[in-house]
Amino acid sequence: MNEHTFAVCAYKESPYLEECIESLKGQSVRSNILIATSTPNEYIKNIAEKNNIPYFINEGEGGITQDWNFAYSCAESKYITIAHQDDIYEKDYLKTALDAIHKAKHPLIFFSDYFEVRDGKRVTSNKLLQIKRIMLLPMRIKAFQSVRWVxxxxxxxxxxxxxxxxxxxTENLPKVVFENHYRACEDWEAWEKLSKKKGEFLYSTKLLMGHRIHEESETTAAIGDNKRSREEYEMFCKFWPKFIAKFIFKFYSKGQNSNQL
Structure with a gap:
């Protein structure tokens, strides 16, 4: 139980927070759970107390990357999953993650395939999910999971x-995983940074968690004010000359429509 922590990032009064907590408590392998927030309120506090979960308040600078890094820093375990308050996890998520990590030589991260939750319903396939699965085809080969070039x-x-x-x-990663730079591509920026390190990106093709798409999500908000497009173009420029980055971005940006309701 001391090996792993689900660090739940809570923001304001999400109606989905308790459902997220229930999915974490229902894991087939027990884990530590904590709640971290930069918007403390009675709603979050009551859910933490009801479920006997440690509750941490970020009294420093707020923001999506600051909140993720704060939640990460609150966990005192070898393995950490930053759970988003709106999302849910299948009961064997943690079991699958730990099995893969324990078998690996020098693991950096574990991640899985996922489904979307729209209007309370599971969506296991759409254009965006299909494209992502195609992109990750090489990662199905275990030998490629440790190849930085791939x-x-x-x-x-x-x-x-x-x-x-x-x-x-955590033992194989830098102390600060997310840079305080982006609002919509902060995770992509982190994967780009970690992809340079020696070690394994462990991938499971099982649909082990559900990512909720709704009007108040940070992804939807970022698309609405065009920040995501600007950030995505900058990310492509980390890998390609600008003229190629522009060409790829034109096609990639069409996938944003799948995050709209």
Whole structure:
């Protein structure tokens, strides 16, 4: 139980927070659970007390990367999953993650395939999910999971890794995982940084968690104010000359429509 922590990032008064907590408590392998927030309120506090979960308040600078890094820093375990308050996890998520990590030589992160939750319903396939699965085809081969060139080529075409599906192996990673730079591509930026390190990106093709798409999500908000497009173009420029980055971005940006309701 001391090996792993689900660090739940809570923001304001999400109606989905308790459902997220229930999915973490229902894991087939027990784990530590904590709640971290930069918007403390009675709603979050009551849910933490009701479920006997440690509750941490970020009294420093707020923001999506600051909140993720704060939640990460509150966990005192070898492995950490930053759970987003709106999302849910299948009961064997943690079991699958730990099995893969324990078998690996030098794991950096574990991540899985996922489904979307729209209007309370599971969506296991759509255009965006299909594209991401195609991008991750090379990662199905275990030998490629430790090849830096392979994962950087995958990331050079976009970010197919779902952030809340990721478990971090802290002993093999830098103290600060997310840079305070982006609002919509902060996870892609982190994977790009970690992809340079020696070690394994462990991937499971099982649909082990559900990512909720709704009007108040940070992804939807970022698309609405065009920040995501600007950030995505900058990310492509990390891998390609600008003229190639512009060409790839034109096609990639069409996938944003799948995050709209």
């Amino acid at each position: 994962r950087r080529r995958i990331l050079s075409m976009g970010s197919p890794i779902c952030c809340p599906s990721v478990t971090f192996v």
